[in-house]
Amino acid sequence: MVVQRLFLNFIGGLSLCLGFLGIFLPVLPTTPFVLLASACFMRSSPSFHRWLNQHPTFGPIISNWHQHRAVTRKVKLRGVLAMVLSFSFSIYIVSHNWLKIMLIVMLVILLSWFIRLPVIEHLADQEENH
Template sequence: MRQHVDFKTRIVSSLYVSVGAISVVLGVLGIFLPLLPTTPFLLLASACFMRGSPRLNRWLHQHPTFGPILNNWHQHRAVSSTVKRRGNIMIVCSFLFSIVIVPLWWHKAMLLVMAAVLLFFFNRLTVIDKPSESTFVAEAKEKQ
């Protein structure tokens, strides 16, 4: 019975790692492809790696590019102003492109409603920015 449980655990763990790895690849592609979102795929990869491989989860959270985005989300349920600004630009551009391309008016209306709903919820996310190092230097000089 013990071997059966270990085998199931390894299979489930392998599935989580596989889905996490695919999500990381899609997230990296999303950096370069405007219609593919990066952050949701990285959040999915983080969730999968948490359950499947603590080592890969640690690597993802310590990554110089992806780590700050994930840590902001996991610690504060917030995004940086840069992520929010880029997200808004990409949402608007991709939906405008889609609206221009589709021929039927009701598709255009549906895309417009979807964009409005997405922007509404996306812009409700909390923004958190870390203070810059110049702030610390200024504070240190004021205290002297």
């Protein structure tokens, strides 16, 4: 049980660090890493889980996902851009055609799932009703 908690804390911390880097690096997606960190901390550290959910940057990402299974338009746009850029680079550097085809198929599957995610915007980000 202690080993499991340590492992989940380690994975949660690593995911949170990668999510933080994703804020600044366009090819590293923030949302999946923050959600993974939240799931790990939920099972291993209630105090970290509470802190993460109340964080001004990461909290809304987690709330949108848990309440609506949705992401903001900005997150979706950054995610699509990151996927296309990173897969394009991988396809470019791979020398075997069968690997290129496999990467293209993976990209199409991943994009088709990601693009279908519902979009939700914060009420504070929207104009008031006319």
